[in-house]
Amino acid sequence: MTATGVAWVLNFDADLELGSRGAAATPSGALLARMGALVARTGLVRTGDVVVFPGQRAVDAAGKLGCAWCPTTSARRRLRAAGARIPAHPSDEVLRRVNDRRFLHELGIVLPEARAVTDLAAAVDMLGQAPSTPEWLLKRAFGFSGRGQRRVRPGDLDAATLRWIDKALAADGAVFVEPRVDRLADFARHGFVARDAAGEATVVWGR
Numbered sequence: 001m002t003a004t005g006v007a008w009v010l011n012f013d014a015d016l017e018l019g020s021r022g023a024a025a026t027p028s029g030a031l032l033a034r035m036g037a038l039v040a041r042t043g044l045v046r047t048g049d050v051v052v053f054p055g056q057r058a059v060d061a062a063g064k065l066g067c068a069w070c071p072t073t074s075a076r077r078r079l080r081a082a083g084a085r086i087p088a089h090p091s092d093e094v095l096r097r098v099n100d101r102r103f104l105h106e107l108g109i110v111l112p113e114a115r116a117v118t119d120l121a122a123a124v125d126m127l128g129q130a131p132s133t134p135e136w137l138l139k140r141a142f143g144f145s146g147r148g149q150r151r152v153r154p155g156d157l158d159a160a161t162l163r164w165i166d167k168a169l170a171a172d173g174a175v176f177v178e179p180r181v182d183r184l185a186d187f188a189r190h191g192f193v194a195r196d197a198a199g200e201a202t203v204v205w206g207r
Contacts, residue, residue: 003063005048007084014070019142052082114178130154131179141172
């Protein structure tokens with residue numbers, strides 16, 4: 001029997017799994033508490049829906065449609081264990097590609113001064129220049145809520161920053177450098193991608 005409502009895995013920390021190429025991280029208690037507080041703010045979970053947290057077997061998820069913030073391998077595994085139905089989903093390789101900051105750079109959705117640098121010399125050269133703001137912001141390929149970021153003043157490259165850049169280059173192949181700007185607000189629009197009668201992909205809004 002198909003149950004109504006949605007079983008959610010709201011894995012806001014999915015970048016940890018994507019960045020480690022499939023090795024799901026165990027979220028800390030503090031992160032779980034923060035993720036729980038974000039559930040209500042997304043507007044995704046409605047009456048009749050359930051949220052499946054790590055280590056929790058939600059028996060009331062049986063037969064419900066299984067959806068995830070990011071349908072990684074571990075998210076799908078958690079939904080299956082709870083008895084939810086898993087819809088068609090992108091491969092982990094596709095998820096990794098579109099969540100990597102390279103994708104935004106390829107599309108040009110970055111600040112005008114932002115650059116992706118692929119070696120230490122290029123990073124040092126760029127960080128020695130003055131941006132339009134007082135600081136540069138270094139970013140790893142994957143990150144969320146400020147994770148995988150480092151603030152640097154022009155020319156202020158200490159040993160710890162150089163090690164951070166080296167580690168990021170070794171792990172991701174690139175470091176993403178942009179002026180640090182103040183974030184004034186966050187906006188999001190959620191929807192579902194489905195197939196229409198002709199088999200074409202279409203976006204169905206509603207959450």
